[in-house]
Amino acid sequence: MDALLRIDGVGKRFGGLMALSDVSFDVVRGKILGLIGPNGAGKTTMFNCVAGIYKPTEGEILFSGQGAPRRVNGLKPEKMTALGVARTFQNIRLFSSLTVLDNVRIGRHCRTKANFFGAVLRTKAQKSEERRIIDESMEFLDFVGLGEKALQPANSLAYGAQRRLEIARAMATEPRLLLLDEPAAGMNPRETEDLVNLIHAIIERDVTVVLIEHDMKLVMRICENLVVLDHGVKIAEGAPEEIKTNPLVIEAYLGKGAANA
Amino acid sequence: MRGVSSLKYILAALVLLYPISGFGDVYVLHVAVLVMVYTVLAMGLNIVPGFCGLLDLGYVGFYGIGAYTAGLLTMHYDMSFWLIVPLAAANGALWGVLLGAPTLRLTGDYFAIVTFGFSELVVLVLTNEIWLTRGPLGLPGIAPISLDASWLSHLINPGWNWKYTFGGETPYYYLGLIMVLFIYLLMRRMEDSRLGRAWLAIREDPLAASSTGVNLLTYKVIAFAISAGIGALAGAFYARWSLFLSPDMFKFWESFLVLCMVVLGGLGNINGALLGAVILISLGEVLRVILPKLGLPAETRFLAYGLIMVLIMRYKPSGFFTQVSESTMKNKMIIELREKLAARRAG
Numbered sequence: 001m002d003a004l005l006r007i008d009g010v011g012k013r014f015g016g017l018m019a020l021s022d023v024s025f026d027v028v029r030g031k032i033l034g035l036i037g038p039n040g041a042g043k044t045t046m047f048n049c050v051a052g053i054y055k056p057t058e059g060e061i062l063f064s065g066q067g068a069p070r071r072v073n074g075l076k077p078e079k080m081t082a083l084g085v086a087r088t089f090q091n092i093r094l095f096s097s098l099t100v101l102d103n104v105r106i107g108r109h110c111r112t113k114a115n116f117f118g119a120v121l122r123t124k125a126q127k128s129e130e131r132r133i134i135d136e137s138m139e140f141l142d143f144v145g146l147g148e149k150a151l152q153p154a155n156s157l158a159y160g161a162q163r164r165l166e167i168a169r170a171m172a173t174e175p176r177l178l179l180l181d182e183p184a185a186g187m188n189p190r191e192t193e194d195l196v197n198l199i200h201a202i203i204e205r206d207v208t209v210v211l212i213e214h215d216m217k218l219v220m221r222i223c224e225n226l227v228v229l230d231h232g233v234k235i236a237e238g239a240p241e242e243i244k245t246n247p248l249v250i251e252a253y254l255g256k257g258a259a260n261a
Numbered sequence: 262m263r264g265v266s267s268l269k270y271i272l273a274a275l276v277l278l279y280p281i282s283g284f285g286d287v288y289v290l291h292v293a294v295l296v297m298v299y300t301v302l303a304m305g306l307n308i309v310p311g312f313c314g315l316l317d318l319g320y321v322g323f324y325g326i327g328a329y330t331a332g333l334l335t336m337h338y339d340m341s342f343w344l345i346v347p348l349a350a351a352n353g354a355l356w357g358v359l360l361g362a363p364t365l366r367l368t369g370d371y372f373a374i375v376t377f378g379f380s381e382l383v384v385l386v387l388t389n390e391i392w393l394t395r396g397p398l399g400l401p402g403i404a405p406i407s408l409d410a411s412w413l414s415h416l417i418n419p420g421w422n423w424k425y426t427f428g429g430e431t432p433y434y435y436l437g438l439i440m441v442l443f444i445y446l447l448m449r450r451m452e453d454s455r456l457g458r459a460w461l462a463i464r465e466d467p468l469a470a471s472s473t474g475v476n477l478l479t480y481k482v483i484a485f486a487i488s489a490g491i492g493a494l495a496g497a498f499y500a501r502w503s504l505f506l507s508p509d510m511f512k513f514w515e516s517f518l519v520l521c522m523v524v525l526g527g528l529g530n531i532n533g534a535l536l537g538a539v540i541l542i543s544l545g546e547v548l549r550v551i552l553p554k555l556g557l558p559a560e561t562r563f564l565a566y567g568l569i570m571v572l573i574m575r576y577k578p579s580g581f582f583t584q585v586s587e588s589t590m591k592n593k594m595i596i597e598l599r600e601k602l603a604a605r606r607a608g
Binding site for chain 1: 447450451453454455456457458459461462465466468469470471472473474475476477483487585586589590592594595598599602605606
């Protein structure tokens with residue numbers, strides 16, 4: 001098993017609240033992992049720990065995006081992005097008064113390097129880098145199907161399109177691991193269908209996907225592995241078929257006694 | 262569109278020709294130069310609250326540092342203005358980094374309070390470090406700017422002396438115009454670049470910006486340093502123009518005035534900063550004349566600024582120009598892209 005990301009005994013405490021405690025699982029390269037659980041189970045906290053927004057109180061996070069596994073606990077978000085972890089947010093966080101193209105161009109930030117002097121002097125290197133940034137950004141926009149809308153303001157996009165733009169921005173950082181936080185929330189069936197195709201296309205680009213999702217039909221359909229969290233503790237892990245019948249999972253979602261009903 | 266651009270040329274010609282047209286009035290020219298100084302200040306300040314979304318209440322501190330750097334270097338070392346400008350700007354930027362690096366981790370109101378404290382500190386130092394700044398007596402008799410090419414003329418003919426010392430308002434008017442144009446170009450180029458996009462990302466959503474790979478602290482410190490450098494540059498020009506400096510020229514309310522200009526014009530819009538400076542300075546001068554005629558002290562004009570801010574907040578909370586990142590849309594590559602997209606849609 002080739003683990004791209006290894007979560008080893010991770011815990012996160014906020015004051016007296018254990019948001020996560022002793023959670024361990026592996027994210028296997030090229031396999032879609034679903035992180036599920038009831039509201040408040042600690043799924044987004046787990047994402048925040050991996051993406052560098054929170055520093056885990058205990059445990060190890062090992063990421064092998066660039067060959068050998070590397071301990072990445074407590075690295076800053078921009079460092080994690082540079083290492084190859086990109087994410088989207090549960091409540092969409094776009095740069096909303098900028099254009100669609102600029103949102104993706106900012107995604108290219110960590111893979112480019114022009115500085116103040118390049119900007120002011122408009123050196124040859126800066127100009128060719130800017131041209132490359134535009135071309136690459138357009139490629140990522142076309143990848144999610146928003147190429148035509150490149151020069152519109154990001155906040156003029158429809159809801160589903162905003163979600164796809166967030167994915168394009170994340171993809172523009174050239175990640176090895178993409179964390180999607182409820183990508184299908186609020187989408188209609190048609191948009192969800194497009195999303196499924198998009199996720200498969202992302203996998204084909206050799207980017208591993210982890211997603212948090214409440215739409216169980218979607219989860220069962222596309223995830224190859226599932227990890228179930230409840231009250232910050234991992235209660236089950238395995239293939240979707242096993243999870244579906246796991247009494248602990250059913251209890252977490254439906255309450256005690258539901259598994260026998 | 263055609264009408265607008267020809268109007269622009271006419272305006273530019275008027276601005277260029279005014280001092281030598283024969284109608285040039287010394288008072289009007291003086292106000293025009295003052296407008297230019299504040300235009301540069303407003304554009305410089307715009308970087309921090311406009312591009313990065315951080316409230317900076319201490320901008321005048323850097324203006325004061327630049328002005329005193331220029332004044333003292335002139336008085337003690339008789340240094341040329343052209344050498345002083347980069348030194349003053351660098352000194353401003355240095356203080357920007359010194360203040361910004363430890364404090365830019367703060368957000369919102371906390372940061373605003375720190376910057377406010379900094380500008381008060383600058384005034385206190387200028388007032389009390391008498392050995393350096395002469396304190397409340399100020400620095401009188403700073404030499405005006407001069408263009409000195411005597412070394413060149415002596416080489417050609419020992420009898421010649423190519424040296425021109427600025428007198429009156431006209432040369433300052435033209436130098437001020439060059440300064441404004443230079444900073445304007447600088448701002449536009451920064452805005453439409455990887456640097457400017459990183460700033461705007463921080464303004465729009467810091468969390469998303471850092472998750473997209475922007476190092477928040479680094480880019481905030483860069484913004485603060487550049488902004489401080491521009492403020493100090495305006496200060497250097499001011500010192501060599503007014504020929505007198507005193508600590509009360511750099512009191513807090515100056516910061517507030519510049520901030521008003523930026524907010525009035527539209528946070529994050531470069532043209533907005535220009536417009537805000539022109540409106541508030543000209544208005545201040547008009548009121549200075551009108552108010553005493555109404556039997557009110559001239560200081561009441563500050564009330565008018567307050568009133569304007571209240572009205573702006575009520576009716577146009579995002580200022581006159583709300584568009585951010587305008588220059589990007591005028592970039593050749595983006596215009597090409599727009600055409601390509603139009604062709605794609607048609608085809």
